[in-house]
Amino acid sequence: MTIHREQIGRSKDEMARRLALDIPDGAYVNLGIGIPELVARFVPEGRTFVYHTENGLLGMGPSPENGAGDPDLINAGKRQVTALPGAAYFHHADSFAMIRGGHIDLCVLGAMQVACNGDLANWSTGEPDAIPAVGGAMDLVAGVKSVYAITQHCTKTGDPKLVERCAYPLTGRGVINRIYTELAVIDVTPAGFALVELSPGVDFEYVRERTGAPLLRR
Amino acid sequence: MVDKQVQGPKEAVADIPDGASVMIGGFGEAGSPIELIHALIDHGARRLTVISNNTGSGEVGLAALLKAERVSKVICSFPRTANSTVFPDLYRSGKIELELVPQGTLAERIRAGGAGIPAFYTPAAVGTPLADGKESREFDGKEFLLERWLRADFALIKGRCADTFGNVVYNKTGRNFGPIMAMAAKVTIVQVNSIVQPGGIDPEVVVSPGIFVDRVVEVAEPMHESELVAAGATYP
Structure with a gap:
């Protein structure tokens, strides 16, 4: 017997490809670690x-050939x-002056949770034995002009990552502008989550059921 | 005569006392002054406060300094690496204190320390647990947090080339915290691959002017942390 698990919506590469279409020519872009790097x-x-x-680098290129780094x-x-x-x-x-000073056009980050008011949690589960580590995430979300999250729609255990209110410690308050998941592209608006587009083959109800806060269809 | 060159890493760190605050440059292994850190381990100063972006990897360099239990507190933005348990073990057993600071706030606190600015407001970390207990204020309708400067007794930094006046140029992203730490420490010690005579560096390309640098020491072929870790090396 073979178990065939059907891919629903976009692959990680397709999510990244979709996001890249929304970046204008000449933009200064900071990519977070993980899916954003794609x-x-x-x-x-x-x-x-x-x-x-x-x-400390503008004009970053791909990984070097083996041994040439x-x-x-x-x-x-x-x-x-x-x-x-x-x-x-x-x-x-200087690098963080570029960030906080509003000189970077776009930052793409992974997310643990995004709330319908744009709050982002992506640095800590808040568990007592976790080693807290924050890096530059809080500076990036506070200062970059647009902040996009790219993430799976739900956790590995099936819980929505798009929620009414973040349960994990925040990275920033009201900072996310747009979210790209395998199921949809969703804007954060003053009225909450609003659908921009569905991934090919995905219907609205399917996304709505997997979103932890109301999803507006414009 | 100005001549800031000292003989070797051992002589460069010989007067760092117990209880000193020490800024250590580097972001991961890029710009990490491993030879100066190893000399500091040999020297034996204890109860240090270390200000550095990370906490090292494997059991060499910064991680080895922590492992030797010479450090009582770290001020740091990202004390986690994929390949080191030194800091997590010390932290969980209560043997080390951590002050966690967003990376850009860490950089600006150091810059402010070097520039004589005792405090500043930043938008980073507003509304997060790292804002707890911090004074906030609204400017132009937006909330900001008050952050204090950071200064230190010593800074250990890695560059590519210096002249004997202490002018320094760096190597690529190894620059990271070097220039601002050089400004913020009472005594700044820089290890470089080569030391040249005054005039050997074009004044147009100097990154850290010599006024911020007290000692330069030549380490012609510095070790790389990733290679040491891959080889399973430990220090001492």
Whole structure:
């Protein structure tokens, strides 16, 4: 007997490809660790995005060929990367001035929970024995012009990640503008979650049932 | 005559006393001054407060300093790595204190310390648990948190090249916290791959002007943390 588990909605690559379509040519973009990193693979033809990594590089390129890397040239996920022609290095205070000062156009982050008022939780489960670690997430959501979350619609145990109110400790209050999941693209509006589009083959009721707060259909 | 060159890492850290506050540059292994940290372990100073973005990996460099139980407190933004249990073990057994600071706030607190600005307001962490107990104020309809400067007795930093006046250039993203820590410490010690005579670095490309740097020490072929960790190395 073979168990066939049907893929519903978009794969992670397809989610990243869909998100990349919404980034304008010439944008300065900061990509978080995990699914957000995939966005860099799907730059639409004719557009150039300049990637910022908060440890001190604008113009980040892909991973180097095996053995060609430099341990001093890494991204925020501490993986070796390359610097593209036109790149610039800078120190941490300048890097976070770019972030808090509103100079970065877009930040794409993973999420543990997003609330219908735009609150984001993505750094800690708040469990007592967890080692707290925050990195630059709180600065990014506080300062970057637009913040998109890219995430599975539900947790591995099937609980909605799009919720009325975050149960986990917040990364920022009212900071998320748009959410990309395998099922849909959803905006955070003053009236709550609002559907932008459904993934191919997914119907509205299916998404609504898996969303932990009211979902408006515009 | 100005000559900030010291003989080696051992001499460079010899006067760091017990209880000192020490800023340590680096983001992950990029810019981590491993030879200076190992010299500090050999030197033996205890009860240190370490200000650094991370807590090291494996059991070399910063992680080895923690493992040797020389550090009583870390001020840090991301004390977790995939390949080290040194900090988590110390933290869970109550042997080390942690002050967790958002990365950009950490950088700006250090910059402010070096620039003589005792406090500033930032939008980062508003509405989160890291705002607990902090003074907040509204500017132009938005809420901000008051954050204090950070200064230290010593800074240990890694650059690529320095001259004997203490002017420093860095290597790629190894720059990270180096320039701001150099400003914020009473005594700034920089290890570099090479030391040149004054005039050997174009003034247009100097990143840390020598006024912020007290000692430079040449480590021609510095070790890389990832290679040491992959080889299972420990220190001492």
